[in-house]
Amino acid sequence: xxxxxxxxxxxxxxxxxKITLECSQTMGHDKMYWYQQDPGMELHLIHYSYGVNSTEKxxxxxxxxxxxxRTEHFPLTLESARPSHTSQYLCASSDEDPASGNTIYFGEGxxxxxx
Amino acid sequence: xxxxxxxxxPVTLSEEAFLTINCTYTATGYxxxxxxxxxxxxxLQLLLKATKADDKGxxxxxxxxxxxxxxxxHLEKGSVQVSDSAVYFCALFTSGIFGxxxxxxxxxxxxxxxx
Numbered sequence: 001x002x003x004x005x006x007x008x009x010x011x012x013x014x015x016x017x018k019i020t021l022e023c024s025q026t027m028g029h030d031k032m033y034w035y036q037q038d039p040g041m042e043l044h045l046i047h048y049s050y051g052v053n054s055t056e057k058x059x060x061x062x063x064x065x066x067x068x069x070r071t072e073h074f075p076l077t078l079e080s081a082r083p084s085h086t087s088q089y090l091c092a093s094s095d096e097d098p099a100s101g102n103t104i105y106f107g108e109g110x111x112x113x114x115x
Numbered sequence: 116x117x118x119x120x121x122x123x124x125p126v127t128l129s130e131e132a133f134l135t136i137n138c139t140y141t142a143t144g145y146x147x148x149x150x151x152x153x154x155x156x157x158x159l160q161l162l163l164k165a166t167k168a169d170d171k172g173x174x175x176x177x178x179x180x181x182x183x184x185x186x187x188x189h190l191e192k193g194s195v196q197v198s199d200s201a202v203y204f205c206a207l208f209t210s211g212i213f214g215x216x217x218x219x220x221x222x223x224x225x226x227x228x229x230x
Contacts, residue, residue, distance in 0.1 A: 006158075033217070041153075041202055041223035048217060058217075090158055092218075102147055102208050104218050108158040 003027055006091050006107035013081055013114055021076045021110045023091030032074040033104065034058070034066060035090040043090070049074055081114040088112070117142045121205045121221030128195055128228055136190040136224050138179075138205035146207040148172075148181050148188040149218070153202045162190075162203070197228045 004025040013019055025032065034047040035058075045058030049068040063085070064078050074093075078085055088111050094104040122137040140146065147166045151159040163172030168183035177192045188205060205221040 041225070043204070043220045043223075045217060092159075094218075103149070103161060103164060104208065105161065106151075106159040 004093055004105050004107040006110050010111045015082055017081050019078045019081050021089055023074045024072050025093040029093035029095055031094045033092040034076050037088040083114045086113050117219045119205050119207055119219055119221035122224050124224040126226045130197055130228055130230050131194045134192040134195045136203055138188045140186050140207050142207055142209055144209050146209045149206045150179055150190050151204040195228050197230055200226055200228045
């Protein structure tokens with residue numbers, strides 16, 4: 001069972017507020033990811049990291065930012081939330097063992113609603 | 116680039132029916148293939164995986180075989196239960212020379228099992 005945690009699980013905030021979605025994993029994985037899931041279920045990679053001090057933009061452009069100061073922690077921040085940011089955000093991490101097929105493990109997700 | 120084409124849903128079956136969800140892929144190199152499941156209100160859980168051609172992944176009665184010749188990884192289960200109702204995602208993972216590994220998802224198939 002994977003040990004990757006996201007907080008908050010559910011959040012409703014007003015437009016213009018700053019929000020940070022937390023993601024932590026206790027597996028010692030170097031690689032971490034943020035996906036955004038739209039109401040139609042499709043998953044889009046918005047950020048990823050190969051390790052401490054490494055962050056990259058994903059396939060889908062996002063106004064959010066991420067940081068990776070510690071291996072176990074990969075928070076995502078929206079400086080000024082807008083209704084268009086309403087979505088589910090999924091954090092993930094992966095091991096690097098080829099024998100395991102580089103499995104990616106997901107947290108339970110953070111449902112963000114901006115009103 | 117990499118892509119995953121997944122059978123469109125929604126799919127509705129009666130309990131104990133046979134299930135197939137088709138998945139085909141396009142990838143450079145030799146990807147690992149995965150099926151993830153998402154239950155209502157939750158994140159993604161790894162259902163099964165296969166890391167090389169002809170491998171069969173299996174879990175909870177679900178099976179999928181990595182077919183390189185047809186670039187497919189179809190999900191099957193012989194007798195579905197109401198508890199199998201969820202959204203199923205096919206995905207592939209490739210390793211990059213400069214560490215640009217990432218998971219590419221299909222669009223998801225919503226499965227509903229009726230008693």
